[in-house]
Amino acid sequence: MEVAAGGGCGAGPPLLLSDSEQQCYSELFARCAGASSGGPGPGPPEATRVAPGTATAAAGPVADLFRASQLPPETLHQITELCGAKRVGYFGPTQFYIALKLIAAAQSGLPVRTESIKCELPLPRFGMAKSDGEMRFGNPAELHGKKVQIPYLPTEKNSLKRMDDEDKQQESQSPTMSPLASPPSSPPHYQRVSLSHGYSKLRSGTEQMHPAPYETRQPIGQPEGSSSEGPGVKPLHRQASLIRSFSVERELQDNNSNYPDEPWRITEEQREYYVNQFRSLQPDPSSFISGSVAKNFFTKSKLSIPELSYIWELSDADCDGALTLPEFCAAFHLIVARKNGYPLPEGLPPTLQPEYLQAAFPKSKWECTIFDSYSESMPANQQPCDLNRMEKTSVKDMADFPVPTQDVTTGDDKQALNSTANEPSPKDVAEDTAASKDCNSLKARPRSRSYSSTSIEETMKRGENPPTPPPRPQKTHSRASSLDLNKVFQPSVPAANSGLLPPPPALPPRPCPTQSEPVSEADLHPQLNRAPSQAAESSPKKDAPHAQPPSKPIRRKFRPENQTMESQESAAAVGGAASAAMVKPHPTVQKQSSKQKKAIQTAIRKNKEANAVLARLNSELQQQLKEVHQERIALENQLEQLRPVTVL
Amino acid sequence: MAVCIAVIAKENYPLYIRSTPTENELKFHYMVHTSLDVVDEKISAMGKALVDQRELYLGLLYPTEDYKVYGYVTNSKVKFVMVVDSSNTALRDNEIRSMFRKLHNSYTDVMCNPFYNPGDRIQSRAFDNMVTSMMIQVC
Numbered sequence: 001m002e003v004a005a006g007g008g009c010g011a012g013p014p015l016l017l018s019d020s021e022q023q024c025y026s027e028l029f030a031r032c033a034g035a036s037s038g039g040p041g042p043g044p045p046e047a048t049r050v051a052p053g054t055a056t057a058a059a060g061p062v063a064d065l066f067r068a069s070q071l072p073p074e075t076l077h078q079i080t081e082l083c084g085a086k087r088v089g090y091f092g093p094t095q096f097y098i099a100l101k102l103i104a105a106a107q108s109g110l111p112v113r114t115e116s117i118k119c120e121l122p123l124p125r126f127g128m129a130k131s132d133g134e135m136r137f138g139n140p141a142e143l144h145g146k147k148v149q150i151p152y153l154p155t156e157k158n159s160l161k162r163m164d165d166e167d168k169q170q171e172s173q174s175p176t177m178s179p180l181a182s183p184p185s186s187p188p189h190y191q192r193v194s195l196s197h198g199y200s201k202l203r204s205g206t207e208q209m210h211p212a213p214y215e216t217r218q219p220i221g222q223p224e225g226s227s228s229e230g231p232g233v234k235p236l237h238r239q240a241s242l243i244r245s246f247s248v249e250r251e252l253q254d255n256n257s258n259y260p261d262e263p264w265r266i267t268e269e270q271r272e273y274y275v276n277q278f279r280s281l282q283p284d285p286s287s288f289i290s291g292s293v294a295k296n297f298f299t300k301s302k303l304s305i306p307e308l309s310y311i312w313e314l315s316d317a318d319c320d321g322a323l324t325l326p327e328f329c330a331a332f333h334l335i336v337a338r339k340n341g342y343p344l345p346e347g348l349p350p351t352l353q354p355e356y357l358q359a360a361f362p363k364s365k366w367e368c369t370i371f372d373s374y375s376e377s378m379p380a381n382q383q384p385c386d387l388n389r390m391e392k393t394s395v396k397d398m399a400d401f402p403v404p405t406q407d408v409t410t411g412d413d414k415q416a417l418n419s420t421a422n423e424p425s426p427k428d429v430a431e432d433t434a435a436s437k438d439c440n441s442l443k444a445r446p447r448s449r450s451y452s453s454t455s456i457e458e459t460m461k462r463g464e465n466p467p468t469p470p471p472r473p474q475k476t477h478s479r480a481s482s483l484d485l486n487k488v489f490q491p492s493v494p495a496a497n498s499g500l501l502p503p504p505p506a507l508p509p510r511p512c513p514t515q516s517e518p519v520s521e522a523d524l525h526p527q528l529n530r531a532p533s534q535a536a537e538s539s540p541k542k543d544a545p546h547a548q549p550p551s552k553p554i555r556r557k558f559r560p561e562n563q564t565m566e567s568q569e570s571a572a573a574v575g576g577a578a579s580a581a582m583v584k585p586h587p588t589v590q591k592q593s594s595k596q597k598k599a600i601q602t603a604i605r606k607n608k609e610a611n612a613v614l615a616r617l618n619s620e621l622q623q624q625l626k627e628v629h630q631e632r633i634a635l636e637n638q639l640e641q642l643r644p645v646t647v648l
Numbered sequence: 649m650a651v652c653i654a655v656i657a658k659e660n661y662p663l664y665i666r667s668t669p670t671e672n673e674l675k676f677h678y679m680v681h682t683s684l685d686v687v688d689e690k691i692s693a694m695g696k697a698l699v700d701q702r703e704l705y706l707g708l709l710y711p712t713e714d715y716k717v718y719g720y721v722t723n724s725k726v727k728f729v730m731v732v733d734s735s736n737t738a739l740r741d742n743e744i745r746s747m748f749r750k751l752h753n754s755y756t757d758v759m760c761n762p763f764y765n766p767g768d769r770i771q772s773r774a775f776d777n778m779v780t781s782m783m784i785q786v787c
Contacts, residue, residue: 291762306771309763313774321760346773608659619692 021104024123025097032061032096062096069103079103264349266333266357274329289328291321301335307344311335314348326357650747650783651715651731652676655755657767658725660684664770666779667731680729683709683717687727690719704752705745720748728752747782754778 066076083098104123105111266274275285281297282289289297298308315331316323323331330352338344350356652667667676686709706719711734720728728751730744758764758772 291760295762305763309761309771310773312761312763313757313772316760319757319760321762605659612659615688616692619689623693 021101021123025100028065028100029093029096032065062099066099066103069107071103071106075106076103079106264333264337264345265351266329270333270336271329274332275325277332278325278328285325288322288324291323294323294328294331298331298335301339303335303338307338308335310344311338314345315352317348317354324354326354329357330354649733651733652680652729653731653751653779653783654680654729655751655770656680656684656727656729659767663726663768664775664779666776666783668783676731679712679715679717679731683719683729684727686710686717687719687721687729691721691725705748707741718744718748720752722752722755726755728755750778750782 066079069076071079079099079102082102083095277297278289279285281293294312295308298311299305301308303311311331311334315327315334317327330348333352334344652665652673654665655663657663662680665677665680667673687706690706690709704720704722706721709717709719709729711717714734716732716734718730718732720730722728728748730747730751732744754772754775755770758770758775759766761772764770764772
């Protein structure tokens with residue numbers, strides 16, 4: 001049998017195998033492939049993506065097998081590269097056979113080269129028993145032995161089994177656990193983790209092969225050189241560092257069908273962990289987490305904001321500002337991967353798509369009853385409609401959500417359509433899609449709330465007391481809104497800031513001529529004492545048909561008054577009632593530089609708004625002027641018409 | 649085919665501006681900047697009473713000999729300005745409208761991201777991709 005012809009997209013050189021080799025290899029391959037397809041994968045689409053019609057060996061058993069050959073990890077790396085699995089992203093029969101041949105070569109002492117496989121070689125030797133189950137588990141003695149050599153190994157191994165509960169691992173390697181526990185957030189440690197991590201077969205029966213897949217995928221996917229096991233372990237470990245002492249029950253290995261992007265697959269442990277985290281934020285697993293809540297939570301991971309923003313973009317498939325459970329898991333997984341040094345993908349990997357996640361980790365993990373009821377009630381929504389996206393966005397525009405469930409975002413469906421994996425998504429996913437759509441429908445209604453409340457919450461959560469919220473439209477125009485804002489901030493300003501005198505900040509030393517104006521204004525800050533007349537003045541200025549110059553001095557005065565402004569508002573919030581104009585000496589007391597900055601920024605914004613309003617006013621007046629001109633011209637015409645009559 | 653696309657915040661500073669790199673970008677920046685006046689004119693021309701009924705699409709703002717500038721305003725006074733090459737066989741109005749609609753949708757998605765602070769520059773990759781697709785495709 002010509003191996004080259006066998007593999008769908010094999011890229012290695014044509015192999016000629018002797019009969020015994022043939023037999024041995026095909027047996028091994030069958031085992032590896034068989035082991036991989038044992039699990040309840042999401043179904044045909046994924047398999048078809050890989051190699052239509054060809055079996056592929058899952059990375060897990062393959063990696064184990066390679067490790068069992070007891071070759072040094074660098075050699076295994078080389079072999080993996082040479083055999084072409086790295087290139088094509090999976091182990092087809094061709095790649096597998098080439099790899100086995102290279103292993104044989106290496107074991108015979110030949111250099112790992114393409115040419116080596118051309119010669120007659122003994123069969124490769126593998127230390128482990130070859131049965132399906134045992135292949136994973138291997139010889140503990142060997143593994144332990146290997147483990148000792150590399151101090152991080154056991155820790156990695158441990159972190160694997162760790163499941164967020166670091167105590168669990170200890171059974172076999174308690175002494176070595178500590179090194180890992182201490183530097184949880186140092187990816188460089190993991191860099192040195194070698195392939196032999198795979199040896200850490202401390203996984204007992206319930207082990208996931210996840211690290212193993214990570215391993216082989218690692219050289220394929222990540223040229224960094226860190227062990228595949230490492231990254232696989234890292235995410236788990238990362239979770240531990242993120243949140244300690246979280247016990248997650250072990251699950252059977254996730255034997256989904258072959259995927260070339262193993263690092264992005266979520267294991268059962270991780271899944272459980274994420275679900276529990278989700279529950280901690282939002283008790284109902286079938287509901288969703290609002291944007292602000294999620295933002296605070298993910299900010300704890302200490303990734304940079306642009307990265308978090310990008311992760312959100314990737315994971316919030318329906319772009320509604322909230323995360324359902326699958327979206328949350330995807331986001332969490334991406335964060336974990338990122339923290340462990342993985343570069344973020346260009347697009348959401350198929351294993352992290354919400355439909356996939358829902359299908360792959362079905363209701364047993366979640367409240368199945370709720371889902372069942374949803375899927376029953378939502379059969380009609382199975383039709384993915386990315387044109388609903390347009391509807392949705394137009395709905396978004398209006399900020400009005402009639403929201404029949406069909407109109408609900410189908411962002412995940414849109415994503416589904418975008419990603420190849422989901423196009424042939426099987427009907428059994430449709431049900432989950434319906435369920436997810438229903439989640440989306442749930443989301444749609446409160447969406448506007450979450451969206452609009454985000455900005456308020458953000459400012460409130462900034463820890464400090466920004467005097468005003470982010471720029472709000474028409475803030476200075478509508479009396480109601482400004483009033484509301486003040487009311488909003490009154491209760492929210494913490495008492496700490498109210499160490500200031502109850503009386504709101506008084507007039508700054510420069511009295512403004514138009515002190516009466518704010519009164520006439522009455523719009524802005526009625527609750528603020530007259531003291532912020534300076535502040536109020538700048539805004540009232542907009543209504544007053546003053547030209548630019550008056551606002552300028554106001555602006556200049558504004559700067560030094562930032563502090564007073566700020567303390568004004570906070571004090572006003574505290575004080576409540578409009579107070580008499582009493583000089584307020586305290587601004588300096590409470591000053592933090594960031595508050596100052598915020599105050600300045602607010603002032604700048606206000607000025608800009610004032611500018612805009614004035615400009616608008618200007619244009620309106622010019623319009624009026626034009627009209628008046630036209631009237632005048634009309635009148636003149638009339639006059640002329642009349643005049644000739646008389647003249648003539 | 650759009651030559652330059654810009655998103656301007658309510659306060660008239662750019663949140664996002666991108667032009668085809670081959671041209672002198674400064675020229676486009678100027679054009680966008682000057683078009684803001686026209687946008688404001690059109691907005692204010694409606695008057696405050698009609699603000700709800702005001703159409704978002706403003707249409708052709710002004711033509712130059714080489715380019716045409718189209719405008720679009722959202723209800724939150726965020727403006728989208730698009731500069732289009734005149735030499736293109738005239739793009740139909742509908743196509744321009746659909747391009748603006750896509751822009752608006754992507755902009756809304758950017759806003760939905762809780763990590764995006766309104767008023768920041770837009771740095772979303774999805775938005776970039778969408779804009780790129782609009783700029784290179786020939787409508």
